[in-house]
Amino acid sequence: MFLTESVSVADLVTNTRLDVYYGKEYLNDKSISTSDISRPGLELTGFFNYYPAKRIQLLGITEISYSKGMTHERLLDVMSKMCQPSTPAFVVSTQLDPPDELLEAAKNEHIPVLGSKLTTSRILSNMTNYLEDKLAERKSLHGVLVDVYGLGILITGDSGIGKSETALELVKRGHRLIADDRVEVYQQDEQTLMGNAPAILRHLLEIRGIGIIDVMTLFGTGAVRSQTKVDLVIHLANYTKEAKFDRLGNGTQNVHIFDVDVPKITIPVKTGRNLAIIIEAAAMNFRAQSMGYDATETFDRNLNNLIKVNSQNDAKEKAEEQTVKKENKNIIGDDQKPADSEK
Structure with a gap:
């Protein structure tokens, strides 16, 4: 058994038809080692106790809408924490524009920022299926x-x-x-x-x-x-x-x-x-x-029917044979009886 250790971001872009907002020159340098994809909702609130930095970070309508209510300094700080050296790429779904703070933080760490016209659920499914096939x-x-x-x-x-x-x-x-x-x-x-x-x-x-x-x-x-x-x-x-x-x-x-x-x-x-x-x-x-048709079952059914018919024929022949024997016995019995004139 063996594993494919990683997939390049360039292969992901080609096979899932992603657009490149930033970092085209870094696509071959960044690799993906897991098929799991992160939706950084808690991270936007500042919770970084567990941050799966090695995963692709997918931003949808919910994440982008929440980021619009944050101040520039706060959002830049959060995006800078999310842009780790091991982070392969950011993907923004539903043809949304990536926040300027994300582009600024991504440029500092040379992390590609990608986009898709598909909804978050669709692009998540496409990327997961592709990565699971390649990394299985x-x-x-x-x-x-x-x-x-x-x-x-x-x-x-x-x-x-x-x-x-x-x-x-x-x-x-x-x-x-x-x-x-x-x-x-x-x-x-x-x-x-x-x-x-x-x-x-x-x-x-x-x-x-x-x-x-x-x-x-x-x-x-x-x-x-x-x-x-x-x-x-x-x-x-x-x-x-x-x-x-x-x-x-x-x-x-x-x-x-x-x-x-x-x-x-x-x-x-x-x-x-x-x-x-x-x-x-x-x-x-x-x-x-x-599709539900089994020739063996057909053969078994035909064989059982044949056995049943043969059994019925055998029973009928035995019944007829018993009847003939009984009639012959009666005839023999009548022949052995003395005639009235001999009495």
């Missing part, structure tokens, strides 16, 4: 991540079993590659696991005998994605007569990655099997199950 704990997994019919499928298996070749066939069939060989995964929320490629391997695919190919160059931009949700793990395993594989579709397992359980399917690899088509079928079947 990551795990590097051995496998291939592909997008098949909109589902993120992580293909795993022993080295040399054919993961990359299967991914190449899937790309040729119109699906998209996210990562080959090494997949970086991180938990986005309680139920979502995201995956992407390390920067050095992005858009690249290694095929034994050919070498490394650039998928985007050969197949176009529609053949790649930067990241996707990990919906399903498909494990490729060498086929042996002793190994037991699921044949009915009711043996789905789970892989626990971080705090998320991801469904796992094991597919046997054997000469002559088209793994790309099998993975496509697995993806479509998984989607059908997610």
